[in-house]
Amino acid sequence: MSSATEGATEARRRTPAPVRRSPNAPPPSFLWTRRILLTLLAVFSAVPIYVMISSSLKPLQDVTGKFQWIPSGLTIRPYIDIWQTVPLAKYFMNSLIVSLAATACSVVVAVFAAYAVSRYRFRGKRFFTVTVLSTQMFPGILFLLPLFILFINIGNATGIALYGSRGGLILTYMTFTLPFSIWMLVGYLDSIPRDLDEAALVDGCGAIGALFRVVVPAAVPGIVAVAVYSFMTAWGEILFASMMTNDVTRTLSIGLQGYATQTQVYWNQVMAASLVVSVPVVAGFLLLQRYLVAGLTAGAVK
Amino acid sequence: MTATETPSSAAPSAPGGGERGRPPTGRRFRRFLSARIRRGGLPYLLLLPALVLELLIHVVPIATGVVMSFRELTDEYLRHWGDAPWRGLDNFRVAVDFDGPVGAALLKSFGVTCAFTILAVGLAWVLGAGASILMQDAFRGRGVLRALFLTPYALPVYAAVITWSFMLQRDNGLVNHVLHEQLGITDEPSFWLIGGNSFTSLVVVSVWRTWPFAFLIITAALQNIPRDLYEAAAIDGAGIWQQIRKITLPSLRSVNQVLLLVLFLWTFNDFNVPFMLFGKAAPEAANLISLHIYKSSFITWNFGTGTAMSVLLVLFLLMVTAAYLLATSRNKRGADV
Numbered sequence: 341m342s343s344a345t346e347g348a349t350e351a352r353r354r355t356p357a358p359v360r361r362s363p364n365a366p367p368p369s370f371l372w373t374r375r376i377l378l379t380l381l382a383v384f385s386a387v388p389i390y391v392m393i394s395s396s397l398k399p400l401q402d403v404t405g406k407f408q409w410i411p412s413g414l415t416i417r418p419y420i421d422i423w424q425t426v427p428l429a430k431y432f433m434n435s436l437i438v439s440l441a442a443t444a445c446s447v448v449v450a451v452f453a454a455y456a457v458s459r460y461r462f463r464g465k466r467f468f469t470v471t472v473l474s475t476q477m478f479p480g481i482l483f484l485l486p487l488f489i490l491f492i493n494i495g496n497a498t499g500i501a502l503y504g505s506r507g508g509l510i511l512t513y514m515t516f517t518l519p520f521s522i523w524m525l526v527g528y529l530d531s532i533p534r535d536l537d538e539a540a541l542v543d544g545c546g547a548i549g550a551l552f553r554v555v556v557p558a559a560v561p562g563i564v565a566v567a568v569y570s571f572m573t574a575w576g577e578i579l580f581a582s583m584m585t586n587d588v589t590r591t592l593s594i595g596l597q598g599y600a601t602q603t604q605v606y607w608n609q610v611m612a613a614s615l616v617v618s619v620p621v622v623a624g625f626l627l628l629q630r631y632l633v634a635g636l637t638a639g640a641v642k
Numbered sequence: 643m644t645a646t647e648t649p650s651s652a653a654p655s656a657p658g659g660g661e662r663g664r665p666p667t668g669r670r671f672r673r674f675l676s677a678r679i680r681r682g683g684l685p686y687l688l689l690l691p692a693l694v695l696e697l698l699i700h701v702v703p704i705a706t707g708v709v710m711s712f713r714e715l716t717d718e719y720l721r722h723w724g725d726a727p728w729r730g731l732d733n734f735r736v737a738v739d740f741d742g743p744v745g746a747a748l749l750k751s752f753g754v755t756c757a758f759t760i761l762a763v764g765l766a767w768v769l770g771a772g773a774s775i776l777m778q779d780a781f782r783g784r785g786v787l788r789a790l791f792l793t794p795y796a797l798p799v800y801a802a803v804i805t806w807s808f809m810l811q812r813d814n815g816l817v818n819h820v821l822h823e824q825l826g827i828t829d830e831p832s833f834w835l836i837g838g839n840s841f842t843s844l845v846v847v848s849v850w851r852t853w854p855f856a857f858l859i860i861t862a863a864l865q866n867i868p869r870d871l872y873e874a875a876a877i878d879g880a881g882i883w884q885q886i887r888k889i890t891l892p893s894l895r896s897v898n899q900v901l902l903l904v905l906f907l908w909t910f911n912d913f914n915v916p917f918m919l920f921g922k923a924a925p926e927a928a929n930l931i932s933l934h935i936y937k938s939s940f941i942t943w944n945f946g947t948g949t950a951m952s953v954l955l956v957l958f959l960l961m962v963t964a965a966y967l968l969a970t971s972r973n974k975r976g977a978d979v
Contacts, residue, residue: 366779366882374776378787381773384850385790391816392805403808407819449691456688468689475700476904477959479911481935482952483703485945486710489723490703515699518692547684576798578914579936593800607808614801625796626789629858636862 396612403607418612422599425609431595432617438506438591439574442513446570447563450518454525455551459537469526472519480579487512488583504586512580517570524569528562528635529555565635568628575621592617711950717943726946733950744938748951750926751934755910758841758930762848763905767898769849770856775890778864788861795854803918806847810834810919835920840928848915852908856901863897864890899970906966907959931955 395403396418398411422428457465491502502508532555540550556563578593585591596617599610625632710723711733719726739745773791777784794802809816811834818831834843867890875885913932916924922941924933935955939948 370882374781377772378776381769382787382790385794385854387816388802388805388809388850389793391809392801395808404814406823407814407816449695452688453692456685460685462685465685468693471701472692472696475696475704477907477963478700478704478956479932479935479952480913481932481939482707482949482956483700485939485949486703486706487699490698490706511695512699515695518695522692572796572798576800576914578800578917593798596800596804607814610804610808614804618797618801621798622793622796625792629789629792633858633862633865636859637865 392611392615392618395608396615398608400606400608403611404604418606418608419616421606422609422613422616425606426595426598426613428592428595428613428616431590431592434506434585434589435575435592435617436620438509438513439571441506441510442517442574443567443570445510446514446517446521447567449514450521450525450566451551451556451559451563453518453522454529455555457522457526458529459534469523473523476519484579484583487580491584503584504589506589509581509584509589509591512584513574513577514570516577517566517573521566521570524566524635525559525562528559528565532558561631561634563635564628564631568625568632572621572625707949708953710945711953713946715945715949717945729946733946734954736947737950737954744947748931748934751929751931754841754927754929755931758845758848758928759906759910761845762852762909763902765845765849766853766856766905766909767902769853770858771860771894771898773853774857774860774864775886777861778890791857792854794850795852795858799851799914800918802851803847803915806843806850807835807919810843836925838927840920840925844916844919844928844930847919848909848912851915852905856905859897859901860894863894867893903963903966907963910959 394409394411397414397416398408399413399415399417402408402412456462457469488503491508495501495503500507502511536558537550537554540554541547545553576593581591581593585594596610596613599606599613710726712728712730713719713723713726714729714732715723715726736742736744737748740749777788808814812818812831815834817834818828822828822831832839834840871889871893872885875889880888911932912930913936916928916930916933917936920928920933922933922937924930931951935948935951938951939945
């Protein structure tokens with residue numbers, strides 16, 4: 341690694357402190373632009389969130405008639421009813437199991453692969469990275485049906501039920517997130533000085549030892565960022581969930597549509613359920629967004 | 643190879659060059675072998691899990707899909723698709739015969755998707771870049787605002803889009819309440835989820851969901867700009883607008899190159915937002931190509947034509963990507979000189 345890139349890495353490491361752009365205060369034109377535009381964007385972002393929260397606390401007549409900004413009365417009834425209208429708890433558990441397993445497996449596989457790409461020169465490296473990244477270009481619809489048929493054939497041949505099982509969905513989701521995860525982690529690992537793991541190798545660690553004792557601890561922000569991304573992807577996926585799950589393994593993305601197939605749409609329950617299924621990802625995301633920005637800063641955006 | 647062995651044996655062999663001449667024997671040979679594996683085989687071993695998964699879930703099904711596009715694949719042949727008769731390029735001919743009903747519908751959907759993508763990506767990028775640049779300097783409430791901006795992106799797509807479909811309801815939705823009853827802009831409540839308005843709805847919902855991603859990436863990229871640049875510019879008398887134009891925007895060029903490409907591919911292939919907003923039968927004005935192919939495959943049960951359309955779509959995306967990368971890299975090289 342040249343000294344120039346090391347210098348850049350150093351600079352990146354110590355930037356989190358707020359940057360003051362000029363010794364003088366920004367001119368009023370800038371301040372007003374900022375105030376107005378950010379206010380508009382805040383309203384745009386917040387209104388649907390407000391609708392979701394307020395409607396989830398409204399009695400049914402409030403959401404069937406004309407829209408009301410202020411609820412006529414607050415009730416937590418929707419939050420009790422959602423569990424009966426559709427088997428939400430079951431869907432929730434399915435989503436949780438599938439997303440957690442897919443995230444954990446995907447992160448481990450991506451760390452191994454990214455370590456190989458970042459630290460070794462080997463034949464086929466470029467081919468591997470280009471192929472993996474280019475899979476992102478293919479619309480899911482192209483391989484939905486082939487994958488479905490493949491799972492059924494594997495099931496017939498080996499007795500391993502992938503179609504309709506959580507295992508099949510976990511395999512699918514962990515692969516979906518791999519390309520972006522590997523790409524981002526390679527960027528992050530490249531920014532960790534090589535001297536660090538070379539020192540570990542000299543001290544007698546094997547390559548795997550150096551990976552786990554030195555590189556992984558140094559790459560925690562990048563790994564957290566990748567994990568957040570994987571979990572969000574798995575939690576939100578719709579197309580393959582609609583094809584690959586059955587009544588027992590149905591996940592939230594498909595289960596949530598159960599409220600809309602009723603003769604009357606219980607919008608207050610729909611909003612309550614949407615809120616409940618959003619809390620784990622939004623909370624996780626907002627708590628870890630600092631890592632996400634740090635991970636992206638060092639990794640993806642260079 | 644183990645932690646205890648290496649330090650003791652490394653010391654004597656390090657200065658002497660004896661190993662190079664003679665073929666290694668015994669213990670030395672084992673060390674030689676493990677070194678070979680470490681250097682030659684280990685990267686492949688580390689890649690193996692990723693490789694197997696990519697092959698199983700991505701490469702093989704995609705290749706199968708391409709093969710399927712040359713067959714007449716109806717639901718009869720689904721269980722043993724290997725028996726489906728070959729049809730050569732027939733499926734492709736049907737798909738690009740723009741005078742026929744299938745081709746005409748595909749062309750229309752393609753046009754809608756292009757217009758949608760250009761609008762949605764453009765708006766998402768402008769909002770993301772604008773907000774992140776305006777929020778580059780710290781001010782009171784910046785953290786809260788950032789969290790608020792990122793929340794739409796963090797919400798699961800189905801929860802977010804269901805909320806929007808509630809807001810866009812004709813009789814009990816927020817949008818008509820504001821536009822019609824509170825502001826009086828429209829003469830009567832409009833339909834937002836069917837007819838021509840559905841295109842506008844789709845663009846707004848899509849931008850609401852994707853602009854925070856642009857915001858996140860550009861916010862991260864801004865932290866890589868060395869602050870000395872701004873200080874130097876300020877000393878030279880450059881105002882804040884000039885600093886944005888002369889320092890910030892040029893520094894973002896390489897990030898924008900990737901960001902716009904990723905946004906383009908995601909938006910063009912988007913299935914989730916239209917599917918959640920309109921269900922399986924999207925109105926014509928908002929019939930994005932992914933949904934159109936889904937309908938063509940799973941509602942008419944003709945997978946051959948459906949996969950042929952997907953293959954054409956991939957070819958189009960490949961061409962656009964290649965052209966885009968060529969054009970932007972040339973520009974970059976030109977700008978560096």
